[in-house]
Amino acid sequence: MDASNGSSSAAAPQSRPLSIRTKPRAPAAGTDEWTTNDSTAEKEPVSPTARLMEPVYIVVTIGLGSPLDLPVFTTHMASGLPRYSRFQSIQVTEDGNLRWARVKVKVEDHIVVPTLDPVAVAVAANPDQSVEDYVASLFTLPMDRSRPLWEFHFLNFPTSEATSTAIIRVHHSLGDGMSLMTLLMSSASSAADPTRLPAMPKQPERTGAIYAPRRPRSSGAMPFLGWVCSYFVLAWNTMVDVAAFIATMMFLRDPHTLFKRSDDTVFNPPRRFVHRSLSLDDVKFIKNAINCTVNDVLVGATSAALSRYYFRKSGNSNSDKIRLRSVLPVNLRSTTSLQTNVNMIESGKSDDVAWGNQLGYIILPFHLAMHDDPLAYIRKAKKTLDRKKSSLEVVFTCKMSELFLKMFGVKAGAFIFRRMFANTTISFTSMIGPAEQTNWCGHPVVFIAPSVYGVPQALIMHYQSYCSTIKVILSVDKEIFPDYSQLLDDFAVSFRCIKDAASKL
Known part of the structure; x- marks a missing residue:
């Protein structure tokens, strides 16, 4: 299964633990394509740090508190993601230099909705394991580099923690954890007041670099x-x-x-991605x-x-x-x-x-x-x-x-x-998340669990805070x-x- 193949139905690879069929869903009318004029868009050079991230991908599992509503999701994504230029760009080589070039983007090419195979009973028996198997299989599936390297996968069945699950896979060259958290939060709203952005935790006293020595508060020769x-x-x-x-x-x-x-x-x-909620x-x-x-x-x-x-x-x-x-x-x-x-x-x-x-x-x-x-x-x-x-x-x-x-x-x-x-x-x-219950693209968020693959360590650990919980992933x-x-x-x-x-x- 590959979200980038553009087909309406594709057989899952035999190596996939979960037997599925994939079917990209069409977005709402009038929102299926971003029409960026590539001929006039300035082509930024790919930064050195982004070039070092060639083998690394970010995988974010988001638990949702309601069944999936694809038209609502698609409308929000089509209107919100264009504000992030990297989600409209691919890497091209010009005069020996690697640059970002903006292209036309069809949202439907980046949405994957697995449909359960009728003979597969694993989800009914153990839905948590089925989600784990699905996320683990993503690293085996290459992404189409003729399109921006991001995709959304939706698993519309309940687990022990969530009613449905969204999985985001993004190439690390598009941004780091702070960039992607910024993008997610700008597409979200407070569950208590949908007209405003979610509240973030109180900012620390120190706003500068952690390594900058603090000036003495008292005067005198010894403090100086x-x-x-x-x-x-x-x-x-x-x-x-x-x-x-x-x-x-x-x-x-x-x-x-x-x-x-x-x-x-x-x-x-080969990796497994697992998480646990802590207080x-x-x-x-x-x-x-x-x-x-x-x-x-x-x-x-x-x-x-x-x-x-x-x-x-x-x-x-x-x-x-x-x-x-x-x-x-x-x-x-x-x-x-x-x-x-x-x-x-x-x-x-x-x-x-x-x-x-x-x-x-x-x-x-x-x-x-x-x-x-x-x-x-x-x-x-x-x-x-x-x-x-x-x-x-x-x-x-x-x-x-x-x-x-x-x-x-x-x-x-x-x-x-x-x-x-x-x-x-x-x-x-470790990453800081919203301090209150959040709605993302019209769906209540239960948890956020980011991780990565593409590095050789056998163990990669992430901590992600959200509301009153912190996830260890x-x-x-x-x-x-x-x-x-x-x-x-x-x-x-x-x-x-x-x-x-x-x-x-």
């Missing part, structure tokens, strides 16, 4: 001296981190563990009890879950300590950019939004150990993240990738990108993690243990 010394610490930490990043690209490789393939030649292994209020409770940040809690709880899984599977003693590293993509925009960009789109200034990929990278270590005190994982995570905040690593890694790409070409840039992921063990990200190599559901259970148990320990403080 401490502020000046913080810049020397910033410079030292940056040199150490950049040297470690270069070493990672060249030779520094994580040892083989239960979380890593011994053969790193498999760049895009965002519990995360905030832990944050306030220990006086740390939400990210400190998420990183610490992840260390606890991975430790629980590792020591149970390996049978090693509790005294063993394992150190592995993760790649942490960091949005280089300001912390206020999501709400600002959504407001700009709403006011008709979508061309001024910072679209695309604006990412730097941090090599974040995870320490695996069995602690008697569950809060030790949070305190260790806070110490590690505080150290990383006092570094320009994220800026230098972004600029180094762009520099190598410009100086040595796409192959050299792709080599760096591949080595960064192949020599580490995990990818780890795992993209796992099914050969390395045949018991991935047990790993999800370890996350739930670890959060509960940490919360119980925090409540005793």
